[in-house]
Amino acid sequence: MWELVEARASASPEVAALIESDRELTFAELRDQAERVAAGLQDLGIGRGTRVTWQLPTRIETVVLSLALARLAAVQNPILPLYRDREVGFVVSQVQADVFCVPGDWNGFDFVAMAERIAEEHGVHPRVLVTYDDLPEGDPATLPPAPSDGDEVRWIYYTSGTTSAPKGVQHSDGTLMAGGLGLADALELTADDVGSIAFPYSHIAGPDYLMMLLYRGCGAVLIEAFALDAAVELFARKGATMAGGGPAFYQMYLSKQRSQPGEPIIPSLRLLSGGGAPKPPEMYTEVKNEMGIPVCHGYGMTECPMISQGGPDDSEHQLMYTDGHPVTGCQVRIVTLDGEVAGTDVDGEVRVKGPMVFKGYTDASLDADAFDDEGWFRTGDLGHLDDAGYVVLTGRLKDVIIRKGENISAKEIEDLLYQHPKVGDVAVIGLPDRDRGERVCAVVETAEGTDPLTFDEMVAYLAEADLMRQKVPEQLEVVDALPRNNTLGKILKTDLRDQFRDKPWP
Missing domain, CATH: 3.40.50.12780 (ANL, N-terminal domain)
Known part of the structure; x- marks a missing residue:
């Protein structure tokens, strides 16, 4: 990947590569700044194989940091900024991150405080670096030769998949x-x-x-x-x-x-x-x-x-x-x-x-x-x-809902809702939605001897369970009994999708 950065900087040095409202970075400037930041990160002990989780917004500094880590052959684990304690804690623990780069206070949320909570709860203690405006810089002359093995795993992305636990997906420079x-x-x-x-x-x-x-x-x-x-x-x-x-x-x-x-x-x-x-x-x-x-x-x-x-x-x-x-x-x-x-x-x-x-x-x-x-x-x-x-x-085939381009595990939501005292059983399905691609719909069978679950109760319960806001169902349907097959009693989600697909909403 770094060879491609070098080649483009040589071929198009004055072309604007990254453009924001009030500033630009040319391809040559992008290469040079990434090298200075790589040297600064190296001074902090980051190098080949260091596992760096970063949870940063879309801005020039984020791209520069990522390329600097690529220059050092570090293993990068990007996380979407909208993820919170529940998801981030699982990922940081599984990756065994050495360093966790965050934006500090951003968009009304304290990411450093979240990192401290995760460290206490999960017993992992990566070095936390705030890398929003200020990136560490050093002398590029101190850098080792650029990595040339494009087949080595250096990127780990997480996807919800079909189970509650996210899956770590390993990529190399070459696959990307x-x-x-x-x-x-x-x-x-x-x-x-x-x-x-x-x-x-x-x-x-x-x-x-x-x-x-x-x-x-x-x-x-x-x-x-x-x-x-x-x-x-x-x-x-x-x-x-x-x-x-x-x-x-x-x-x-x-x-x-x-x-x-x-x-x-x-x-x-x-x-x-x-x-x-x-x-x-x-x-x-x-x-x-x-x-x-x-x-x-x-x-x-x-x-x-x-x-x-x-x-x-x-x-x-x-x-x-x-x-x-x-x-x-x-x-x-x-x-x-x-x-x-x-x-x-x-x-x-x-x-x-x-x-x-x-x-x-x-x-x-x-x-x-x-x-x-x-x-x-x-x-x-x-x-x-x-x-x-x-x-x-x-x-x-997979039981995944794709809402606004993000994979949402139906099972994760089902596992949480099943614990609510008013829920006898539950199926979470994706329904076609013009604006979202799919919207999340929870279909609940009321527990015996209780009143039906309300939409507001569901939202409050999932928020208290620390479920990411984007995963909370937009729609709740309460039924007397969920449809099941005659062999193992498996819930027939296809029937539910057919039943509620064309129901007016909201």
Whole structure:
């Protein structure tokens, strides 16, 4: 990865790489500052193999810190800033972090105090560094040779998966670089483009996007805390040519455009792009008709950052009804539920191979179920390949809800709600939602001898249990009895989704 940073800094030294409202950093400045910070971190005892958890907002300093750690061959563990004690404590404990970088007081929350609580509760004591405005700097001449092994595990991202405990997903520089190259090729990025990072840089999409910029020599506008009006004004002022992030973002930009019909909200914009949640086909048509640009939607996951991606030269039908063509280097196979390789337009499990596939989980016992006998990663998603080789997703084997691009474990919420005295049993499902991709719905069977659980009681209970706010169900349905099969009494979530899919909400 550092070789790519060096190559881009030499080829495009004066091009703005990272752009904020009031400052910019060129590719040469990005390289130089990252090296100075790497030297400063080295002076603090951080080097090859040091495990560094960082939970930082999307800003120039975050990217610089991450590249400085890459220069030192440290093992990075990015965590989304919205995570709190429950999730962060589990991750920091499992990673056995040596250093924990936080923003201090940010967005109304004291991250240092959280780190202290975690240390007391979990018995882990990483060195806590506040790295928001001030990054340590030193003399780059003291640095060792840059790492050249792109296959070594140096990144650990966490995904909720299908169980309560998050899963640590291990990546190398090479896997992240392959994902970025696939994205750059699919979107036909050029040096004239100006991208945008309005999502958390600590998401797997962060390095994906940065690698894309390094490969193509163009910059991106960074948004620390997304607010629609401010983002639109900044993107227009800085000449952004790409924006998006996922269906929730598409819908926000569309709503903004409707407030000023006939006058482009971002005149320089040539496309919206993103992924993380299903895109309704009609959303493409609305954006195309009202904003005059295409929506290029893609498909990826923490374990494989880029699987398929729509491109600006794809047909309208492909952009509306598919999740794009497999990206450069990614192989996609569809396997039916009886284990046969599926033909065109035949649904089955999506399985993938390629240089962007992760290096296994931190808990190696999970790897056997994650890969088949031929080494294909089992995504747990259902879909098919059309006659042009484009990926069409149709459902999910895994019990994961994707809300605004983030994986939410149904079981985690179920395990908490099951403990409520008014809950006899519970099933948590994802329901289609135009703005969120999916919304979280809890279906509760009332415990015998109690009154039905109310929505406010559910929210208060989950908040007291320290569940992240973004995971709290938006919808509660109370039923006399949950539907079950006749063999093992398993709750039939498919029936529940069918029952509540079209119910007016809210």
